[in-house]
Amino acid sequence: MQIAVITGGSSGIGQSAAFELAKRGTAVVVTYRGGRDRALETVERIEKDGGTAVALPLDVSRPDTFGEFRAALTGVLENWGRTSFDFLVSNAGVGQPPVMFEDTTEDLFDQMIAVHLKGPYFLTQTLLPLLADNGSIVYTTSTSALPTARPTPGYSVYASVKGAQIVLTRYLAKELSARGIRVNAVAPGVTRTRLGDDAFAQHPELIPPIAGRTALGRIGEPDDLGTVIAFLGSPDAGWITAQTVEASGGYEL
């Protein structure tokens, strides 16, 4: 049985990745921060469909707690008769309120670094001894960080830390290739999730203009990304490493 660990599996893209992986027979550990109920619902739905899942709490901005998380994960793996897992989906993230460069505070900067760079970096390092040889890692970055992106004023911190994930993907792909571990990133375009305090539910008027700038004429849904993440972790993607796969329906093409 393959095992995946998905940070931010209680909502949106991470939750969809959990469902997609479970459908393919992978046992999943979903992590949550504030959304315990949604994480438990995710587990319940997977189990109802005959899959295997567990939810664990994790704040990716708190490297001081990563040892405790690794111990909890080790316990789950033991229950499943394993000492390792196969696929790390480093997906947890938060949106940034639009703030122009001149007004960006150190607090916002530090929060973005903690959740999107320092946290994923040291969480990957902490979990690496548990990741099986020939396993894989996927980071959820953003189209805002791609060289082809048309920069939107107000998002310099978010885009910068997401860009750092793309660089990290390439460097880890090189270093971890010695163990056969593949490392990739997925870059979602605008996707209907709870990001930004559930922005699209609160402001549906934001959707049509974004859909109008998207070649395929709509915004993304979580499953548009969950399927790509599941693919990148599967043997079908066994020759793909060091790549950032844009999945945006042709945003600003």
Ligand SMILES: NC(=O)c1ccc[n+]([C@@H]2O[C@H](COP(=O)([O-])OP(=O)(O)OC[C@H]3O[C@@H](n4cnc5c(N)ncnc54)[C@H](OP(=O)(O)O)[C@@H]3O)[C@@H](O)[C@H]2O)c1
């Ligand atoms: N939606 C988009 O348009 C879009 C576009 C590009 C990239 N992305 C990226 O996609 C990833 C997933 O976001 P989403 O769109 O699916 O948003 P979402 O629905 O808000 O889900 C975010 C997930 O991250 C978790 N999370 C947030 N802060 C955390 C922390 N400090 N520690 C641990 N977990 C934390 C949340 O957990 P709780 O709910 O349990 O607190 C939740 O499970 C993020 O990295 C985001 O930057 C999204």
